[in-house]
Amino acid sequence: MFTTQTLWNFFYVLIFPGALFTAVVGLFLAGIDRKVIAHMQHRIGPPIRQPMYDFFKLMGKETIVPARANKIVFLGAPVVGFISLAVIMLFIPIMGFTAFSGNADLIVILYLITIGGVALIVGGSSSGSPYAGIGISREMVTMMSYELPFVLVLLAVARKVGGDSLVFSMEAIAEWQAVNGSLAFHWSMIPAALAMLLVIPAEVGMQPFDVAEAETEICEGPLIEYSGAALGMFKLNTAMKMAIMTGLFTSLFFGGFRTGMMWSDVALFVIICMVVTLVCITTIHAVTARLKIEHLFKFFWTFVSGLALASLILAWMGL
């Protein structure tokens, strides 16, 4: 019953590439983001370790459950979100290395990421604040907006890699790229990559797509009543999402690089994640202002989906 494999599985889930690794990489990426954006705005900015300090500080603070809230759901939501995000990295190949290989990782990833958003929505909703009510409405519309291009990107990649057979497996996608070169260098996949770059900030909730947590109008929306450890967990979840989405991008479009050594593979992975963060989160954040929710929806369902659809059709024609 208690074999070595079970122990390895625990190691995978809890430490690498599961919970701990994702959290550390996520907080690191969040730190980089803050530092670089500060420099772009001619500020010095906090140290890169600042998100980690924030997290530990919040863990030690009192958590106040508001009077209108449902206690179990209010406190349970961030934990559920954390758990679902912690396992996603297991399905994403880190260059040559995959912890769990399965048949349908793409859809599993899609749904597990959704749980992270749902946890935020349900937690915010359970707090009973009207600001949170507006926040979850916007969060849900944001989710509906980016889901269409996201799905199209995933299907395009699956078609490109699979040819005439069905491939939803991340591992198979990584293998294919190791042989045929990374997908980002296949011109038919470039629109999909661009679309994915725009999906990432929406998924993570960064400007200009942070309508749900717009702190200047609805006071952080779903997070308004959160404090202490529960808030810390949500901040951690956001950081983990950053790691997961950039990691997914890396693995989908730059999964072809191999150094042969596992540790250098991981380092390369993190570096590419960092570059992706800088491009799609930091830069876009620095140069844009927040969209309105109806414009956001329209933007994703027309422009971004159009890009992704172009890739899908090109892949469908065998290009």
Next chain:
Amino acid sequence: MILVNYVASIILIVLGLYTVCTKKNLIKIVLGLGIIDYGVNMLIVSFGFNEGGTAPIYQMSDLLNGVAPHFFVDPVPQALTLTSIVIGACVDAMALSLVIMIHRKYKSVNADDVRRLRG
């Protein structure tokens, strides 16, 4: 002439469909349902009909001895039709009772007035 039956039953069905699609009076709609039923029943009976056939009432020995003519009307469709007529009558009764109660509640039997559930 069996073709007449088929044509007539199709005409009945189409007439019934026309009634349920265009008439706004709920009672007329119920009548339309009845007409569709009759059309279908006629269709079924016609399938079992053999011109010049006899009623299928024989003893087994008659059949074996060849006393009975081998040409008789198929009894199964008639049984089906009977069942279908009974069901149709029940449906009509139920529909009419609903119409009565709708009339009591809505003070109208016009389909345009009976539309509180929509959207």
Next chain:
Amino acid sequence: MMQHYPVLAVMLLFLAAFLVEIFGSKIAAIRNLITFAASTTALVLIYALIPAVMLRGEIISYWMGNWAPVSGYAIGIGYEIDALSLFFALLVVTTFWLSGIYSFGYMKKDHHLGHYYTLYLMLSGSVLGLVMTGDIFNMFVMVEIMTFASVALTAFRNESEGALEAGFKYLVIGSVGSSFTLAGIALLYGECHTLNMAQLSAILSGGLTKNSMMAMGLIIAGFGVKSYIVPFHTPAADAYAVAPTSVSMIFSGMVNKAGVYGMIRMVYIVFRAMDQSSVQMLLAVFGAVTMFVGVTMALTQHEFKRLLAFHSISQIGYVITAISLGSALGLTGGLFHALNHTLFKGLLFLAAGAVLYATGTTNLDKLGGLSKRMPHTTICFLVGAAAISGLPPFNGFASKWIVYQAVYTNAVESGNFLYVIITVTALIVSVMTLASFVKVTQAVFFGQLREEHKEVKEVPAIMLVPMYIMAALCICGGVFYNVVNTYLLAPASAAALNVTNYIDKMMGEGYADAAGVVNILAKPVEFSFWNPIMWLVLFGVVMAAAVLVIVFGENSRGKVLVPTENADPKYATFFSGEEEMFSQVGGSDLFWGFKKNWQGYYKVMQGLHSGIVTDYTTMTVVATAIIVLCCFVFMR
């Protein structure tokens, strides 16, 4: 002995229906006893068939009055239970058993309960008979009894708003659909001179004539009406909303499954047309339209139960799309989703019923904050909502995953871009389902409690028990999907694809060979996509850690502060410094950005759902015409 079980179960339910009317119209105890005894016996009788049919692969046949076929012609009415029939029979008995228990608590406040239980038992018996019969006309009769009982139950609370109207619309659309079915059966009889489905299948295996294509179109339309695919769905939306909730659960759990069963039985076994791409595409398009229209309409509803009704329609779209593919994987996914839909939609309807029972309303704009007053209902509702939205590790995820996989496999193998569009639709519909349940969660269970609901109590235990049973089944179905596949789905989908056994059992050994029937394909599917056990282990570990931290962190700086009786302002909700006041973001206030962009679409849709019965019949007739025409023109 075993071959008597199915007939006994059906007979018993009908018999009990009359007994209730005779002995139970006055005294509640007798009424409940008869109902409970009959439904439990039926449950046991059907479950007793599992070992033989599901595990050993036997097919049970029974000739009424022992009228076995004479010289290759089936005259008598036969019951035939293969794995496919038993799969749906299991859904049926489980649904009505749970619904019956729930009714004992839920219907207590109503009058004329003798009639209610009579109709309830007739509905149960008819659907059970429908899924187990081997005779196509007997199927039609059962469909009619089903429609009749459903209409009466829809209009049961005839003093409530819209009940009569919904019953009437249901009746009109339902009997138009039944007439199409009957016309189709008549055409089949005219060609084949038999009503036995096994024999029909053997005769039709030589290729379909124009006549049988027309019959097939009519029968597909007829069962489409019964399974409420768009555009036949309009009476369903009304009926589910106004019927007593225990009945709504029966409707979505077994009445529309009966339509799905009829569809599978007809296209896979009687007509054996699922290897034709035209039929596949016809059903796939109808399925995709159904799921999309259902979910988009659900997003704008203001009524809890009407919203659930549109979701029922939408989920049936998934089932139809999956079974339309004609592949073993698609069939497995479709059946799995049908099973799951019965569970989670039943659960959601029961939760809606609990809300109605406790507060007296299901209007989403007049509720809010019930989670503190009804914690058990809230938990059950959240499980159901997560399951229907397809979140892992609930059962909805497992079945939706198979559906996506099956549809996209079909897309890449056939090279048909249509199936890509359907895959995308299915994925997007899933998100929209999630969105509308977020809306319900926010509008009913979270937010602020209204003044008039301050005294609301949790519903009695007899209503909670069925809800908890279904919630547990929702989780088990998602975690142990392999067990479900091995024991239920694989035999059922194999039964739908392997026709020869079905024919031989009914008509005698060698009949299928003589008629030249060949099985389409026989390979059962294996699938595994992830290991939910691992996820659950992590879930347990982290949850335990979180609970430990909360419990033992009482004295640390980071403790959890729970509001006490003496209101401390730090527990108050933030109102930008203003005084706290009543404010609830209701169901209609949500998703503005979405609705704004879709207003043109919604205008059209609202025009189509006008509530005028003639519009609905016109839609029905036009759609039937399209189906018949497609069958007539494009089939080989």
